[in-house]
Structure formats: C-alpha cells, structure tokens
Amino acid sequence: xxxxxxxxxxxxxxxxxxxxxxxxxxxxxxxxxxxxxxxxxxxxxxxxxxxxxxxxxxxxxxxxxxxxxxxxxxxxxxxxxxxxxxxxxxxxxxxxxxxxxxxxxxxxxxxxxxxxxxxxxxxxxxxxxxxxxxxxxxxxxxxxxxxxxxxxxxxxxxxxxxxxxxxxxxxxxxxxxxxxxxxxxxxxxxxxxxxxxxxxxxxxxxxxxxxxxxxxxxxxxxxxxxxxxxxxxxxxxxxxxxxxxxxxxxxxxxxxxxxxxxxxxxxxxxxxxxxxxxxxxxxxxxxxxxxxxxxxxxxxxxxxxxxxxxxxxxxxxxxxxxxxxxxxxxxxxxxxxxxxxxxxxxxxxxxxxxxxxxxxxxxxxxxxxxxxxxxxxxxxxx
DNA sequence: TTCCGGACGC
DNA sequence: GCGTCCGGAA
Numbered sequence: 393x394x395x396x397x398x399x400x401x402x403x404x405x406x407x408x409x410x411x412x413x414x415x416x417x418x419x420x421x422x423x424x425x426x427x428x429x430x431x432x433x434x435x436x437x438x439x440x441x442x443x444x445x446x447x448x449x450x451x452x453x454x455x456x457x458x459x460x461x462x463x464x465x466x467x468x469x470x471x472x473x474x475x476x477x478x479x480x481x482x483x484x485x486x487x488x489x490x491x492x493x494x495x496x497x498x499x500x501x502x503x504x505x506x507x508x509x510x511x512x513x514x515x516x517x518x519x520x521x522x523x524x525x526x527x528x529x530x531x532x533x534x535x536x537x538x539x540x541x542x543x544x545x546x547x548x549x550x551x552x553x554x555x556x557x558x559x560x561x562x563x564x565x566x567x568x569x570x571x572x573x574x575x576x577x578x579x580x581x582x583x584x585x586x587x588x589x590x591x592x593x594x595x596x597x598x599x600x601x602x603x604x605x606x607x608x609x610x611x612x613x614x615x616x617x618x619x620x621x622x623x624x625x626x627x628x629x630x631x632x633x634x635x636x637x638x639x640x641x642x643x644x645x646x647x648x649x650x651x652x653x654x655x656x657x658x659x660x661x662x663x664x665x666x667x668x669x670x671x672x673x674x675x676x677x678x679x680x681x682x683x684x685x686x687x688x689x690x691x692x693x694x695x696x697x698x699x700x701x702x703x704x705x706x707x708x709x710x711x712x713x714x715x716x717x718x719x720x721x722x723x724x725x726x727x728x729x730x731x732x733x734x735x736x737x738x739x740x741x742x743x744x745x746x747x748x749x750x751x752x753x754x755x756x757x758x759x760x761x762x763x764x765x766x767x768x769x770x771x772x773x774x
Numbered sequence: 775t776t777c778c779g780g781a782c783g784c
Numbered sequence: 785g786c787g788t789c790c791g792g793a794a
Contacts, residue, residue, distance in 0.1 A: 550779055
C-alpha cells in the first residue's frame with residue numbers, strides 16, 4: 393500500500409497508518425473559515441444537494457465571479473433536478489452558453505436524468521456513488537457530499553493542491569501520479585472529525601483567496617506558522633509547474649541532387665509539415681549512425697536517386713537543425729551530382745528545378761537556406 | 775503569449 | 785498516462 397520514499401521522510405511516523413493526522417491543521421482552517429472565509433455565496437447556507445451539485449459543476453475550471461450570474465439564471469429556469477432532467481438538451485445548453493467547457497453541461501443533463509431515474513430524484517450521499525455519475529469525479533463528489541450531507545470526505549482540487557504543496561513543501565508536479573497520490577493521502581488524513589463543511593470550504597477559500605498562485609497573502613494566512621514553503625522561501629516555486637515535455641527530435645537526410653544547373657525537388661504531401669510546398673528528396677536510411685556505412689549510402693542512393701539518373705559523386709554537407717513548435721528536426725544534407733539525368737516518367741511529385749530560379753520556389757525557409765548556401769558557393773557548382 | 779485546470783476519452 | 789475542452793489570469 394504505502395511506499396516509503398527514499399530520502400524524503402515526511403515525519404517521524406512515516407510508516408504508521410494515518411500518520412498525517414493533525415487536528416491542529418484542520419482547527420486552524422476551520423477557525424479561519426469561520427472568521428474570514430466566504431459565507432454568503434449563492435450556493436452556501438443550503439443543504440439542497442441539487443443546488444450544491446450545480447454550483448460544484450459550474451465551479452470546475454471557472455471562477456466564482458463568473459459562475460454567480462449563470463448559477464442564478466440556471467436555477468430560475470431549472471429549480472430542481474426533475475425539471476432539469478425533463479428539459480430539452482438544447483435548453484440546458486442555452487443556459488450554459490458562455491460558461492465554457494460544454495461537456496460539463498451535457499454531463500450535467502445526463503447526471504440529472506440518472507439521479508431521477510436511478511436515485512428517485514435524490515442525490516446519493518456516498519461519495520463513491522456520486523463519483524459514478526457523469527461529470528462528478530472524486531473531488532467534486534467529496535465536496536457535494538460534505539456540503540450537502542456533512543460527509544467526512546476529502547476534496548483535492550487545484551486550489552487545495554497548491555495549499556498542500558506549499559504548507560507541506562511537496563516537490564514535484566502535483567499533476568503527476570505519484571505526487572497526486574501523496575496529496576490525496578494527505579487530504580484524507582487531515583480531515584477533521586467534525587465541522588467538515590467549514591473545513592472543506594476553508595480549504596477552498598484559502599486556495600482561492602490568500603494562497604493564490606501569483607501573490608499569496610502569507611501575512612494573513614492561518615497556516616503561515618506551519619508553512620514549509622514560507623519557511624524556506626519557496627512560496628513562489630511551489631507547487632512546481634508542469635514540466636515541459638521534451639520536444640521530440642526527428643532525423644532526416646536531404647538530398648541535393650544536381651545535374652548541371654538543375655536541382656531535383658519534390659512536392660510535399662498536402663498535409664503535415666510543409667504541406668504542399670516543394671522540398672528536397674529525403675532518405676531516412678542516411679541518418680545515423682555517423683559516419684553512415686558505405687553500404688547504407690549505396691542502398692539509399694539506389695533507392696532515392698537511381699530513378700532520376702546515374703550518380704557521379706556523393707558527399708555529405710554540414711548537418712543543421714530546425715526547431716518547430718512541436719519537434720526539432722535534424723537534417724543531414726548530401727550533395728549528389730549526376731553523370732546525367734533521366735527523364736521524369738510518372739514521378740508526378742518531382743521536378744528538375746532551375747537553380748537560378750530557386751528564390752522563386754515555394755520552399756520551406758530552412759530548405760531554401762540550404763540550397764542557397766549550396767548554389768552561392770561557386771566551388772560547389774559545375 | 776503562456777500557463778492552468780476536473781473530468782473524460784483514447 | 786496524455787491530450788482535449790475553454791476561458792481567464794499571469
């Protein structure tokens with residue numbers, strides 16, 4: 393079950409079940425919530441599970457201020473779960489229009505229909521049962537259950553992750569599986585035995601107001617005295633950002649095949665990179681390892697060049713790279729001279745292009761640059 | 775312009 | 785596990 397994390401002991405009682413339990417943590421959150429938290433939001437001060445559910449769905453990825461007018465309009469038109477379940481989808485979507493993430497609205501509608509059909513129109517109180525309904529995940533299920541029924545269930549949304557990452561000095565990207573598992577573990581262990589509603593609301597309010605991403609108000613925070621990030625001056629770097637995924641690297645060889653003043657160009661497929669442009673013929677066999685063995689070279693030339701003429705000479709040119717938004721392309725260019733070229737027959741995508749007209753050709757910038765370098769160097773022409 | 779995010783689909 | 789949705793904030 394529990395996995396020891398080498399070199400990162402959380403506490404003296406690392407291997408004891410429930411070792412994160414800390415009533416002083418929840419006490420601080422609950423006390424702060426009662427004194428300074430939000431108490432007058434339209435979905436507060438009710439135990440109507442329908443209203444609480446609706447607010448929680450609307451609040452996914454959406455801030456309080458944006459939700460309020462939608463929430464109120466929605467309730468006027470759909471005052472209860474049965475009305476919502478019976479309404480046309482079109483009508484539901486119309487009342488969601490502008491809130492974004494429209495799959496939430498579709499799930500909302502389906503969820504209402506399931507609550508009516510399978511639960512007699514009453515939202516279940518068990519978070520695991522709630523989380524089975526469309527649009528309700530683990531955290532949303534816990535929030536609904538806690539607010540509507542006082543259930544002792546842990547939430548873990550983006551705001552709470554930020555609070556926990558800072559207070560407990562949790563390194564690593566909170567979206568990753570191992571870090572998220574640790575955060576859930578904390579969230580469950582820290583739950584108070586009473587006042588779950590105030591505690592849950594307090595965590596949300598802390599994350600949404602004081603413990604914001606940009607300029608957290610640590611001076612007013614009830615957890616400042618126990619905040620690991622504050623103590624180590626790492627508030628700005630926790631929680632860690634999503635690591636940029638390494639840009640994939642791709643390799644190709646480009647063949648500068650010439651016959652006198654002509655160079656062989658090839659039309660790119662319409663879709664994909666450089667779609668529809670002219671470019672150079674490529675040979676994937678000619679990339680690694682370096683140096684390319686002679687037999688690979690012969691093979692590639694036979695395959696890629698033989699249909700166009702008889703090879704007189706072949707020499708590697710200076711490799712270069714080109715960075716796209718989503719990958720980095722490493723190009724190994726080769727200069728190939730033909731003894732004479734053959735007529736193009738059936739090779740509709742190929743063309744013998746006049747080297748002195750290359751400036752006019754619809755070529756990708758790095759290819760044009762390569763060709764101009766080749767043809768601007770008189771010793772490379774013949 | 776870049777970053778961020780619950781739930782869900784792949 | 786990773787991309788998508790979509791709008792707001794940094």
